[in-house]
Amino acid sequence: MLINCKGNLIDLKNPKVMGILNTTPDSFFDGGKFNDEKKILNQVEKMLQDGATFIDVGAYSSKPGAEFVTEEQELSRLLPVLELILKHFPNIYLSIDTFRSNVAKRAVENGAAMINDISAGLLDDKMIETVAQLQVPYVMMHMKGNPQNMQSLANYDDIVKEMVFYFSERINTARRFGLNDIIIDPGFGFAKTLEHNYEVMRKMDYFSILELPLLIGVSRKSMIYKLLESTPQESLNGTTVLNTIALQRGASILRVHDVKEAMECVKINDQLNTFN
Known part of the structure; x- marks a missing residue:
């Protein structure tokens, strides 16, 4: 499972970690935390030192009920951060968390290496074509609706079966446009x-039929802290448990707030697999 980032082939057969850098003031866990240059650079440096292969930069919170942000606002938050990071870490692989094709285009033109789209191209009908032209890896996520209304659409007869059909259609569309790394x-x-979240986690193996790398993002989410009756700040242990399970069920990339702990999961899982 190789993907091409800036002309370098990255083998996802060996799981990688993607560190999260939110530049939004309303992210559910770290909103407003990285709001000046020093804090941003310190956090990026820490994540890289802890073992992150990718850094995922987001300028539009996608938490349930998130406030709408215009394209201009998103770009004004995002582009200066890209410039800052790449000035100090020119060889970094930056992933951009956006569902807008123009934001994706501007970000890649300014040095980003990957696009991470929560809507798999359904919120912007030019997204997949744009990413195909840019020829960067593309993360397509399963979602219904948009961040403002998605939780009201959580209705399924067979969630995993419906998700496989969803991805099959989206992958077919991407292939028609010539998108290589999905x-x-x-x-x-x-x-x-x-x-639903735990059913999907339990049946993660089913996605292997798609024969594509799998990114898993459960870091400090409500599926952990609501179940454990805690808070996002108290959810690192639960995150580690689910990251370990995800690796055992085929995850290629862990998208996390806490890179060091995720890398420990990867190393322990790798050691277990040496006996297979």
Whole structure:
């Protein structure tokens, strides 16, 4: 499972970690935390030192009921951060968390290496064509609706079966446009109840039929802290448990707030697999 980032081939057969850098003031866990240059650079440096292969930069909170942000606002938050990071870490692989094709285009033109789209191209009908032209890896996530209304659409007869059909259609569309490097994300917490999330985690093996790398993002999400009756700040242990299970069920990338702990999961899982 190789993907091409800036002309370098990255083998996802060996799981990688993607660190999260939110530049939004309303992210559910770290909103407003990285709001000046020093804090941003310190956090990026820490995540890289802890073992992150990718850093995912988001300028539009996608938590349930998130405030709408215009394209201009998103770009004004995002582009200065890209410039800052790449000035100090020119070889970094930056992933951009956006569902807008123009934001994706501007970000890649300014040095980004990957696009991470919560809507798999359904919120912007030019997204897949744009990413195909840019020829960067593309993460397509499962979601219904948009961040403002998605939780009201959490209705399924067979959630995993419906998700496989969803991804099959989206992958087919991407292939028609010539998009080469595709990664799928089940979208934990997006248009899913707590029970749906755990059903998807339990049946993760089913996605292997798609024969694509799998990105898993459960870091400090409500599926953990609501079940454990705690808070996002108290959910690192639960995150580690689910990250370990995800690796055992085929995850290629862990998208996390806490890189060091995720890398420990990867190393322990790798050691277990040496005996297979």
